[in-house]
Amino acid sequence: MIESAPAAPRLPKPGLLIGGEHRGGARGETRSTVNPATGEAILELPEATGEDVQKAVSAARRAFDTGPWPRLGARERSRLLNGVADLIERDQEELAWLETLDTGKTLVESRDDMAQIAWVFRYYAALILSQTGSVNAVPADALSLTLHEPLGVVAMVTPWNYPLLQASWKIAPALAAGCTFVIKPSELTPLTTLRLGELLGEAGTPPGVVNVVLGAGETVGKALVESPQIDMISFTGGIATGRTIGQAAAAGAKRVALELGGKNPNIVFADADFDAAADHALNAVFFHAGQICSAGSRLLVESSLHDRLVEAVLERARDIRLGFGWEEATEMGPLISAEHRDKVESYVRLAQEEGASLKLGGDRAGDPRLANGFFLEPTVLTGLPSSGRVAHEEIFGPVLTVERFADADEALAKANDTPTGLAAAVWTRDTPKGVHLAQKLRFGTVWLNDFHPYYPEASWGGYKESGVGRELGPTGLREYQEEKHLYLNLDVKPAGWFGRGGSR
Ligand code: NAD
Numbered sequence: 001m002i003e004s005a006p007a008a009p010r011l012p013k014p015g016l017l018i019g020g021e022h023r024g025g026a027r028g029e030t031r032s033t034v035n036p037a038t039g040e041a042i043l044e045l046p047e048a049t050g051e052d053v054q055k056a057v058s059a060a061r062r063a064f065d066t067g068p069w070p071r072l073g074a075r076e077r078s079r080l081l082n083g084v085a086d087l088i089e090r091d092q093e094e095l096a097w098l099e100t101l102d103t104g105k106t107l108v109e110s111r112d113d114m115a116q117i118a119w120v121f122r123y124y125a126a127l128i129l130s131q132t133g134s135v136n137a138v139p140a141d142a143l144s145l146t147l148h149e150p151l152g153v154v155a156m157v158t159p160w161n162y163p164l165l166q167a168s169w170k171i172a173p174a175l176a177a178g179c180t181f182v183i184k185p186s187e188l189t190p191l192t193t194l195r196l197g198e199l200l201g202e203a204g205t206p207p208g209v210v211n212v213v214l215g216a217g218e219t220v221g222k223a224l225v226e227s228p229q230i231d232m233i234s235f236t237g238g239i240a241t242g243r244t245i246g247q248a249a250a251a252g253a254k255r256v257a258l259e260l261g262g263k264n265p266n267i268v269f270a271d272a273d274f275d276a277a278a279d280h281a282l283n284a285v286f287f288h289a290g291q292i293c294s295a296g297s298r299l300l301v302e303s304s305l306h307d308r309l310v311e312a313v314l315e316r317a318r319d320i321r322l323g324f325g326w327e328e329a330t331e332m333g334p335l336i337s338a339e340h341r342d343k344v345e346s347y348v349r350l351a352q353e354e355g356a357s358l359k360l361g362g363d364r365a366g367d368p369r370l371a372n373g374f375f376l377e378p379t380v381l382t383g384l385p386s387s388g389r390v391a392h393e394e395i396f397g398p399v400l401t402v403e404r405f406a407d408a409d410e411a412l413a414k415a416n417d418t419p420t421g422l423a424a425a426v427w428t429r430d431t432p433k434g435v436h437l438a439q440k441l442r443f444g445t446v447w448l449n450d451f452h453p454y455y456p457e458a459s460w461g462g463y464k465e466s467g468v469g470r471e472l473g474p475t476g477l478r479e480y481q482e483e484k485h486l487y488l489n490l491d492v493k494p495a496g497w498f499g500r501g502g503s504r
Contacts, residue, residue, distance in 0.1 A: 020207025262422025
């Protein structure tokens, strides 16, 4: 176990978390989570069954219907969320290590994730204190109030690329709202979600409010999202899975939130700050080996700048140091699994079949130390035709494709010509030009002269096939709330039925 890692963090309790207890799966089956940098098993964990899922959902249902959590005041929920943030900060290093072992991302990236996660809990701890309902402007003989109430039991399903970050975007607002939940992390990266389950218990969540089930999407995830006892599905993952989840939500008439994939254009004009644009073009696609829903894998460059920018990107990308995420020199870790690397490699081949030329990479890591991990070299292809599949489909790996554009109209047309709409960036020193373009781009986030930043205060989500609903910000809280219209009649008198010929 973790032989190649120099320091082994404390691993989570290897059990499903149901009704406040850690337990094995009903059938006694297990699955090992694997370190993608070494191919070694990290921890053997129980695989849930449909029966386990129903127990977890029932525990969450009981905690919602009869437990104290949804009935607590905002102050108590806020205090608990701040307590969770304190515990995440206390265990930040350990959590970062777990995330790096499970996902392969660098420790620098994992530490940043943990700091952001603590802020998400603090943000919702603050927001719930200031959230108010409204008094509606109705005629004077009534008082009409709009109130927020917790939605109920939430089924959460999360991906492997940002396991704890994506979980926190759901858990923090759901708890702030007063919901209870069952979460199924990706079977590839369950460790930090399990640890967070322990921390939420330590912070004082009543039994049954927090439940964690483990296992495959097609069985455990399916049983969870199809349970009639849930009130909402909150899902982050791929578009194909998102469609299946959407169908389950429709069949059960449940509320649904979907955060799905994207193909994110990074548009660079000739008048951009060259050094910043070139550096961020690398960061956009090679951060976490491109396994980011908002990765800037599609570089659109104004023709007059194209060759110079490509040259600068190639020169630096050639030197990116692949390695184990826990080693300080490492700049890029592995892909999550052998299957995923096969998929990314197939896109590199497809891009070439479509007419692009491979300028860099495309191979697995040459370093024998990395031979058992799922590494792929930073890869750059130029001359990609804008009409092919690769220009429009998510690759989710360290693969940058470059296209040219002649002017802002062509950049806009190319960028918007995709079924997804998660994130886009525009680089120019001409701010009005950049803002005009940003206004016309059909994406949930548009960065002007930057790439990747997000804040808990600002909503996150996708246009078009990139999703339904928004996480983070005030909208991210309302996803987990019902609105109630409470009407108080201030002028009580008969409606008039008895005066119209009745017996009284
Ligand atoms: P995935 O869709 O394969 O799996 C996501 C989760 O769904 C996993 O927990 C999986 O076990 C589960 N699942 C699979 N089939 C299921 C089913 N039939 N019923 C219920 N659950 C099921 O996605 P992934 O490969 O883990 O993650 C990568 C994808 O996530 C990428 O497309 C990426 O763009 C997307 N993503 C989006 C955002 C965003 O904010 N929009 C953030 C992170 C990742």
